[in-house]
Amino acid sequence: xxxxxxxxxxxxxxxxxxxxxxxxxxxxxxxxxxxxxxxxxxxxxxxxxxxxxxxxxxxxxxxxxxxxxxxxxxxxxxxxxxxxxxxxxxxxxxxxxxxxxxx
Amino acid sequence: xxxxxxxxxxxxxxxxxxxxxxxxxxxxxxxxxxxxxxxxxxxxxxxxxxxxxxxxxxxxxxxxxxxxxxxxxxxxxxxxxxxxxxxxxxxxxxxxxxxxxxxxxxxxxxxxxxxxxxxxxxxxxxxxxxxxxxxxxxxxxxxxxxxxxxxxxxxxxxxxxxxxxxxxxxxxxxxxxxxxxxxxxxxxxxxxxxxxxxxxxxxxxxxxxxxxxxxxxxxxxxxxxxxxxxxxxxxxxxxxxxxxxxxxxxxxxxxxxxxxxxxxxxxxxxxxxxxxxxxxxxxxxxxxxxxxxxxxxxxxxxxxxxxxxxxxxxxxxxxxxxxxxxxxxxxxxxxxxxxxxxxxxxxxxxxxxxxxxxxxxxxxxxxxxxxxxxxxxxxxxxxxxxxxxxxxxxxxxxxxxxxxxxxxxxxxxxxxxxxxxxxxxxxxxxxxxxxxxxxxxxxxxxxxxxxxxxxxxxxxxxxxxxxxxxxxxxxxxx
Numbered sequence: 001x002x003x004x005x006x007x008x009x010x011x012x013x014x015x016x017x018x019x020x021x022x023x024x025x026x027x028x029x030x031x032x033x034x035x036x037x038x039x040x041x042x043x044x045x046x047x048x049x050x051x052x053x054x055x056x057x058x059x060x061x062x063x064x065x066x067x068x069x070x071x072x073x074x075x076x077x078x079x080x081x082x083x084x085x086x087x088x089x090x091x092x093x094x095x096x097x098x099x100x101x102x103x
Numbered sequence: 104x105x106x107x108x109x110x111x112x113x114x115x116x117x118x119x120x121x122x123x124x125x126x127x128x129x130x131x132x133x134x135x136x137x138x139x140x141x142x143x144x145x146x147x148x149x150x151x152x153x154x155x156x157x158x159x160x161x162x163x164x165x166x167x168x169x170x171x172x173x174x175x176x177x178x179x180x181x182x183x184x185x186x187x188x189x190x191x192x193x194x195x196x197x198x199x200x201x202x203x204x205x206x207x208x209x210x211x212x213x214x215x216x217x218x219x220x221x222x223x224x225x226x227x228x229x230x231x232x233x234x235x236x237x238x239x240x241x242x243x244x245x246x247x248x249x250x251x252x253x254x255x256x257x258x259x260x261x262x263x264x265x266x267x268x269x270x271x272x273x274x275x276x277x278x279x280x281x282x283x284x285x286x287x288x289x290x291x292x293x294x295x296x297x298x299x300x301x302x303x304x305x306x307x308x309x310x311x312x313x314x315x316x317x318x319x320x321x322x323x324x325x326x327x328x329x330x331x332x333x334x335x336x337x338x339x340x341x342x343x344x345x346x347x348x349x350x351x352x353x354x355x356x357x358x359x360x361x362x363x364x365x366x367x368x369x370x371x372x373x374x375x376x377x378x379x380x381x382x383x384x385x386x387x388x389x390x391x392x393x394x395x396x397x398x399x400x401x402x403x404x405x406x407x408x409x410x411x412x413x414x415x416x417x418x419x420x421x422x423x424x425x426x427x428x429x430x431x432x433x434x435x436x437x438x439x440x441x442x443x444x445x446x447x448x449x450x451x452x453x454x455x456x457x458x459x460x461x462x463x464x465x466x467x468x469x470x471x472x473x474x475x476x477x478x479x480x481x482x483x484x485x486x487x488x489x490x491x492x493x494x495x496x497x498x499x500x501x502x503x504x505x506x507x508x509x510x511x512x513x514x515x516x517x518x519x520x521x522x523x524x525x526x527x528x529x530x531x532x533x534x535x536x537x538x539x540x541x542x543x544x545x546x547x548x549x550x551x552x553x554x555x556x557x558x559x560x561x562x563x564x565x566x567x568x569x570x571x572x573x574x575x576x577x578x579x580x581x
Contacts, residue, residue: 008463015421015466016428016443017459018451026456031464033522034413041410041484042476051482052489055297055311055538056341064337074187074204078432089430090445 002032109134112270114324117176121165128165128175128219132158135177135221138268144244144253146262148182149190150222157219164217172331174217179269181260182223183230184315185304186210189220193306194238195228197427197434197453207304208339209273209315209332216331221269224259228455229424230275230308232256233283233527236518237457244514245287247553251511254284254527260318261288271328272318277308278412279506279531281316282543286506286556289545291573292318293325294531296563297538298343300329301336309419310341312412312535322544322573326350329566345564353567359575362568363396365499369405370530376509378549379557383505386546386557389580390503400499402491407484408533413525414468414481415536421465427453460521485536492537496562501572505530506543506556534560542569544576 003011008027012019019027081088109131112120120126132154139147151157154177161175185191185203192198206214214220227237235243235258243258245251246266253262257274261284264272274281276294285292293316300315307313317328330350336342366387371380390397429435429449436448454462468477495502508529517524534541540563543556561568 003467011463011467011470014470015462016446016450017454017462018447019459020451023456023459027460027463030460030521031467034464034525037522038410038414038477041407041414042480044407044480044484046480046483046487049483049486051479052485053482063340072204078201078204080429080431080433080435087431090440090442092442 002035003028111267111320113319113321114173114176114271114327117270121175128158128161128177129155131175132177132219132221135269138266139222142266142268144246144249144262144266145241146224146243146259146266146268147179147222148192148194148225148240148259151186151189151220154219154221161217161219171215171217173213173327176218176271177221177269178213178218179221179224179260179263179272180210181226181257181272181274183226183275183306184210184273186220186223189223191223191306192240193229194226194240195453195455195458196239199239199434201433203304205304208301208336208342210304212332213273213328218331224257224263224272226259226274227256228458229306229420230256230277230280230313231420231457231461233279233524234512234514234517235259235284236514237455239455242514245511247289248511248551251513251553252287254287254507254511256280256284257292257316257318258284261285261290261292264288264290264318264320270320271324273328273332274316274318275305276314276316276535277312277416278528278535281318282506282531282541282556282558283527285318285543286545287511287554289548289554290318290320290543291322291325291545292316292543293329293566293569294534294541295329295333295566296540297535298341298345299540299564299566300332301334301339301342303336303338303342307423309416310423311419312416314535322542322570322577323351323354325542326354326570343564348567350567350570354570354574357567357571359571360393360395362501362572363398363499364390364572365398365400365495365502367400367402367405367495367502367504369402370504374508375505376549378510379505379507379555382546382555383503383557385580386503386576389576398499400495400502402495402533404484404488404491405533408488408536409525409529411481411484411488411536412528412532413464414477415485417461417465418468418478419465421462421469424454424458424462429453457521488533489537492533492539492562500561500565500568502560504558504560506558507531510549510551510553510555530558539563540566540569542573544573546580
């Protein structure tokens with residue numbers, strides 16, 4: 001399995017990463033080398049093997065009761081942008097114009 | 104090394120020093136602080152500004168006889184773990200100025216037992232790497248040869264202890280990140296069983312593999328640390344309810360001669376550096392002399408472990424690192440960008456090339472059409488690798504293997520070839536995949552005076568076996 005430049009750009013878009021020119025040049029061969037290393041594994045016949053799900057199945061883990069606690073106000077100190085008690089983020093949804101939609 | 108009463112102390116020597124009034128916690132913390140300030144190896148990212156005050160308070164407690172297990176003992180913490188009010192960078196530009204709003208459970212337990220935190224140690228960004236060259240705060244140098252890497256990702260914690268900037272440290276281990284740098288720096292490094300130590304307050308890399316691990320100058324010091332940090336935690340349901348044994352007592356009372364040792368043939372290939380092979384032979388000869396049962400065993404799926412890891416880890420990591428979007432905390436953009444461009448810009452400028460490489464790989468592995476071929480196949484491999492160990496541990500108690508294929512390599516040597524860098528984890532990674540525990544034990548030096556490490560592996564929640572055998576070997580042949 002090898003990846004070309006177009007595939008690298010597609011994955012970068014899915015991963016929400018902007019790549020530099022150097023990264024776009026280096027990643028196809030670097031990632032293809034790593035994928036080639038996986039070939040020994042993907043070609044192995046494991047038809048009758050159950051995939052591992054979680055270590056927690058084997059361990060004694062008890063669910064605790066859900067308790068309401070106070071949140072720590074110092075969390076706000078790390079907010080990128082604050083207005084009173086609110087975290088301000090860039091606009092997530094585009095403005096929907098009903099009149100435009102009718103036309 | 105300077106020859107004074109503070110140099111290269113272990114925990115027992117520190118506690119005796121306090122008890123006999125040979126020195127105070129304040130004097131000891133001042134010694135380490137001075138060494139950290141003069142450090143040219145780049146082991147620390149930040150220093151705890153309150154450490155001397157805290158040492159004074161510890162001295163008062165000692166004077167009043169109110170001592171807990173580690174009262175006044177200084178410790179260095181890998182900058183992957185959160186300490187309330189202190190910077191927590193993950194060695195990433197993403198969190199360069201982030202102040203932790205709470206303390207990791209493992210660290211809190213150390214504080215509750217009186218330990219004082221010297222500062223936060225350098226590492227590979229978000230614990231990704233095997234050389235500590237992937238840090239936004241620059242590489243860490245190996246104290247045994249400054250042209251070489253200290254190993255990674257817990258390179259700063261390893262160097263802090265090896266260069267006597269701290270007596271003990273916490274690292275983390277996802278594929279060998281505490282054992283491999285311990286091996287390169289001549290220390291004891293432990294990867295506890297999955298679930299043995301709470302990861303609350305530890306930055307997540309690959310959640311099904313990550314563990315917090317002690318790094319120390321002796322097996323007993325590692326046992327002290329695990330004793331304190333292990334156990335259930337209401338903030339991390341992956342932390343097991345299994346009882347924490349009294350490791351320090353078992354270390355004194357258990358007979359190492361009763362343990363059976365296995366040598367998995369897959370770990371003893373011709374590719375192993377001759378000096379490491381000799382160190383293993385020396386250990387095996389010693390075990391024979393002691394009439395400890397040593398037998399050859401086999402873990403047939405060993406050769407697939409590293410490829411399995413490099414599928415599972417990026418898949419989990421690409422999901423875990425999705426939280427770094429610059430919207431709520433950490434590195435962000437000031438431009439008035441639309442949401443999609445904001446994400447892309449923040450992540451392009453905040454992550455290193457290695458992080459991006461692994462996020463890309465994980466995104467690809469989890470993408471439609473490839474999930475079954477890669478991720479599901481890797482999870483099946485995980486099942487058979489675990490079965491390998493389960494079978495072997497019905498026959499023997501502890502496995503003896505090399506920790507790394509070579510001793511410390513040169514800076515820049517593997518930086519442009521990620522795959523060769525990944526191979527540094529080839530002997531350590533299986534323990535994480537199988538959820539078992541592993542310990543690096545230093546075993547002499549090679550022809551370049553570089554430390555050699557050997558690895559002991561035991562079944563999940565059998566850390567005491569590693570301590571008992573490790574301590575016995577340490578006391579008799581190191």
